[in-house]
Amino acid sequence: MKRAAIAAWAAVLAACLPALGQTPSAASILEQVDRNAVPGTKIIESEMIVHGRRDSRTIRAKSWVEGADKAFTEYLYPPREQGVKMLKLGDQLWTYSPSTDRTISISGSMLRQSVMGSDLSYEDMMEDQKLSETYDARTGGEAAVLDRPCWILDLTAKAEGAAYAARKLWVDKERFLILREERFAKSGKLLKTLEVRSVMRAGGRWVPEHAVFKDVLKEGQGTEFVIKTIEFDAVIPAHLFDKAGLRK
Amino acid sequence: MIRFLLKGVLRDRGRSLFPVMTVAVGVFLTVALFCYMKGIEVGMTRYTANQQTGHLKVMTRAYARDADLFPNDAALIDVDALMASLGREVPGFGWVARIRFGGLLDVPDANGETRAQSPVGGIAADLLTPGSGELVRLDLARGLKRGTLPSRPSEILISEDFSRSLGIGPGDKVTLISSSMQGAMTLTNFVVSGTVRFGFQALDRMGAVADLSGIRAALDMQGAAGEVLGFFQGGVFDRKGAGAAAKAFNSARADRQGDFEPTMLTLADQSGLGWYLDYMDKAGAILIAIFLVPMSLVLWNAGLLGSLRRYGEFGVRLAIGENKGHVYRTLLGESMIIGVLGTLIGTALGLAVSYRLQSKGINLESLFRNAAIMIPPRIHSRVTPFGYVIGFIPGLLATFIGTAIAGRGIYKRQTASLFKELES
Numbered sequence: 001m002k003r004a005a006i007a008a009w010a011a012v013l014a015a016c017l018p019a020l021g022q023t024p025s026a027a028s029i030l031e032q033v034d035r036n037a038v039p040g041t042k043i044i045e046s047e048m049i050v051h052g053r054r055d056s057r058t059i060r061a062k063s064w065v066e067g068a069d070k071a072f073t074e075y076l077y078p079p080r081e082q083g084v085k086m087l088k089l090g091d092q093l094w095t096y097s098p099s100t101d102r103t104i105s106i107s108g109s110m111l112r113q114s115v116m117g118s119d120l121s122y123e124d125m126m127e128d129q130k131l132s133e134t135y136d137a138r139t140g141g142e143a144a145v146l147d148r149p150c151w152i153l154d155l156t157a158k159a160e161g162a163a164y165a166a167r168k169l170w171v172d173k174e175r176f177l178i179l180r181e182e183r184f185a186k187s188g189k190l191l192k193t194l195e196v197r198s199v200m201r202a203g204g205r206w207v208p209e210h211a212v213f214k215d216v217l218k219e220g221q222g223t224e225f226v227i228k229t230i231e232f233d234a235v236i237p238a239h240l241f242d243k244a245g246l247r248k
Numbered sequence: 249m250i251r252f253l254l255k256g257v258l259r260d261r262g263r264s265l266f267p268v269m270t271v272a273v274g275v276f277l278t279v280a281l282f283c284y285m286k287g288i289e290v291g292m293t294r295y296t297a298n299q300q301t302g303h304l305k306v307m308t309r310a311y312a313r314d315a316d317l318f319p320n321d322a323a324l325i326d327v328d329a330l331m332a333s334l335g336r337e338v339p340g341f342g343w344v345a346r347i348r349f350g351g352l353l354d355v356p357d358a359n360g361e362t363r364a365q366s367p368v369g370g371i372a373a374d375l376l377t378p379g380s381g382e383l384v385r386l387d388l389a390r391g392l393k394r395g396t397l398p399s400r401p402s403e404i405l406i407s408e409d410f411s412r413s414l415g416i417g418p419g420d421k422v423t424l425i426s427s428s429m430q431g432a433m434t435l436t437n438f439v440v441s442g443t444v445r446f447g448f449q450a451l452d453r454m455g456a457v458a459d460l461s462g463i464r465a466a467l468d469m470q471g472a473a474g475e476v477l478g479f480f481q482g483g484v485f486d487r488k489g490a491g492a493a494a495k496a497f498n499s500a501r502a503d504r505q506g507d508f509e510p511t512m513l514t515l516a517d518q519s520g521l522g523w524y525l526d527y528m529d530k531a532g533a534i535l536i537a538i539f540l541v542p543m544s545l546v547l548w549n550a551g552l553l554g555s556l557r558r559y560g561e562f563g564v565r566l567a568i569g570e571n572k573g574h575v576y577r578t579l580l581g582e583s584m585i586i587g588v589l590g591t592l593i594g595t596a597l598g599l600a601v602s603y604r605l606q607s608k609g610i611n612l613e614s615l616f617r618n619a620a621i622m623i624p625p626r627i628h629s630r631v632t633p634f635g636y637v638i639g640f641i642p643g644l645l646a647t648f649i650g651t652a653i654a655g656r657g658i659y660k661r662q663t664a665s666l667f668k669e670l671e672s
Contacts, residue, residue: 053321054508081432099435099436099437100436102354102423102437104362104425110352110433113427113433114427115433116433117321117432219310247360
C-alpha cells in the first residue's frame with residue numbers, strides 16, 4: 001500500500017515537472033517538433049528568392065503536401081521554369097519538364113543537385129523521416145532566437161546513411177518550432193544553416209513564414225523561403241500524387 | 249696537314265669505316281628522335297590548344313579558380329562585346345567562345361520513361377557559323393564514325409563508345425540533364441546527329457560535342473560562355489608572345505575588384521602544361537646526353553683497337569723523331585675528320601627520315617586509344633633549324649672524347665725500347 005502511494009506521487013511529480021519550469025527530455029522535445037511539422041494535408045503557395053553569386057532570382061511555386069511522404073509542386077514563375085512539376089512519393093522523386101515533355105526520376109548523384117539553383121538540394125527536399133526517428137537528441141542549453149526562448153538540441157544520427165551526421169536545433173519552447181538550425185557532416189564541418197526570420201499563425205498552427213536556408217559551401221547569400229499562403233487540412237485530389245498525372 | 253690526314257682516313261678503311269658508321273648511326277638516331285620529339289611537342293601543344301586550352305584562355309577569376317570543374321555559374325557574360333574588345337586589345341589572335349558542360353544524358357523509351365542514363369561531359373563550340381574554324385580545330389570530321397556533324401543547334405554529337413553503351417545511334421532523341429548558369433537543373437532534348445571517336449579516353453567514354461547556341465539555350469547562358477579561347481593567327485604557339493599578351497591583359501585589370509572580372513591564362517599556365525613544355529625544351533640536351541656516353545665508349549673501344557693495329561706505325565713515327573704530342577694531336581685531328589664525316593652522313597639520313605615523317609606521320613591511334621593525356625592520333629616529326637646541327641654535338645664530342653682517352657697510350661711508349669720492339 002505504502003509502495004503504491006509512493007509510485008503514484010512520483011508519477012504526479014514527473015507529470016508536473018515541465019509545468020514547473022523543468023526542462024523536458026530532448027527526445028520529448030524532438031517528438032513535439034515532429035508532431036508540429038508533419039500535419040495531415042496542406043496547400044502552400046511560396047516564393048523562393050535565390051541569392052546567387054551574381055544576382056538574385058525569384059521562383060514561385062504551389063505545393064500540395066500530404067503527410068511527409070507525398071508532395072506535388074508546380075512552378076509558376078519565372079517563365080523558364082513555369083510548368084515544371086515535381087512529385088515526391090515516399091523515397092522517389094520525379095520531375096516533369098514541359099519543354100522536353102519528359103518525366104525524369106531524380107536519384108543517385110542527382111539528389112545532391114540544387115533545386116532550381118537554390119541552396120536546397122533534392123536530398124534536403126526528400127527528407128521525410130521524423131527527426132526523432134533518425135537522430136538521438138540531447139539538450140545543449142537555452143538561448144533566445146527572434147526574442148523567443150528556445151531550447152538548443154544537439155542531434156546525432158542514429159545510423160549511417162543520414163543526410164547529415166549531426167544537427168543543432170534552436171526550438172521555440174512554447175511553439176515547438178525550429179527557429180534556427182545548423183547541419184553538419186560526419187567530420188564536424190558545417191554544411192548548411194537555416195534561420196527563420198518570421199513566423200505566422202495559420203489554421204491554428206505556428207509556421208515559419210520567412211526563412212533563409214544557406215549552403216555554407218556555396219558562394220552567395222543563401223536562399224529565402226517565403227510562404228505566401230498556407231491552407232491546412234485541405235482536400236487534395238488523388239490524381240496530383242499520380243506519376244502519370246505529371247504530363248497533364 | 250688536314251689534307252694529309254684526310255687522305256689517310258679515306259684510304260685506310262680499317263682506320264675510318266667502323267668509327268664513321270658508329271658516329272653516323274648515333275647521329276642519325278639523335279637527329280631523327282629529336283625531330284620526332286619536337287613533332288610530339290608541337291602536335292600535343294596544338295591538339296591540347298584546339299581541344300582544351302587555346303593558346304590563350306579568358307575566364308572570370310571565379311571560373312579560373314575552379315576551372316577543372318567548369319563552373320558555369322561563374323561564366324563570362326556579354327561575350328560578344330568581350331571578344332570584340334579582345335580583338336582590339338590583344339591583336340594577332342582569333343577568339344572563339346566555348347562552354348564546357350556536364351550532367352546526365354538520359355535516353356527515353358517509347359513511353360518517354362528513362363531507358364538508359366549516363367554521366368556526360370562535353371564541349372559546346374561554334375560549329376554552325378561558317379568560318380569559325382571550330383570544326384577544323386576540334387577535328388571532328390576525321391573521327392566521325394556514324395551519321396553527320398551537328399547542323400542544327402538541337403543536334404548533338406556523341407562518342408562512338410558512349411553511344412554503344414547507351415544503345416543509341418544517329419537520329420535518336422536524348423535528354424541532357426544539366427545545370428543552368430544559375431545552378432538550376434535543366435532538361436533539354438537533343439537529337440544525336442552522329443557518333444565520333446575523339447581518341448582521348450575521357451571524351452571517348454562519355455564525351456559529347458554540340459553547337460554553342462544549342463547549349464546556351466539549354467543552360468540558360470544566352471550571351472555567356474565559360475571560356476573564350478585565343479589562337480595565334482599563324483596557328484603555332486609562341487610561349488613568349490602569349491605570356492606577354494596575358495601579362496598586359498591582366499595588368500590592365502589588376503586594380504579591378506571582383507570575382508567576375510576576366511583573367512587571361514596562356515596554354516603554359518594551364519593544367520601543368522608549362523612543366524611539360526619546359527621538359528620538352530630539354531629534350532635535345534637529354535638526347536645528346538643519352539647518345540654521347542655510349543658513343544664515346546664505343547669510339548674509345550674503337551680507338552684502342554686502332555691503336556693496337558697501328559702500334560707499329562706509332563712506334564716508327566716516334567722512332568724517327570716525331571713528337572708524342574704531335575702524334576696524339578694528329579690522332580685527334582683524324583678523329584675530328586671521322587666525326588665530321590659520320591655526323592654529315594648521320595644528319596643527312598636523320599633529316600631525310602624526319603622530313604618523310606613530317607609529311608606522313610605515324611598513326612598511333614591504336615596505341616593511345618585509351619590514353620588519359622591529350623595526344624593527337626597521328627604524330628608527325630617536326631624539322632627545326634636546330635635539327636640540322638644537333639647531331640654535331642654528340643658526333644664530334646664522342647669521337648674526340650673516345651680518341652682522346654684511347655690515344656693516351658702514346659705517352660706510355662718508352663723511346664728507349666722502341667728499336668727493340670721494332671726489331672722484334
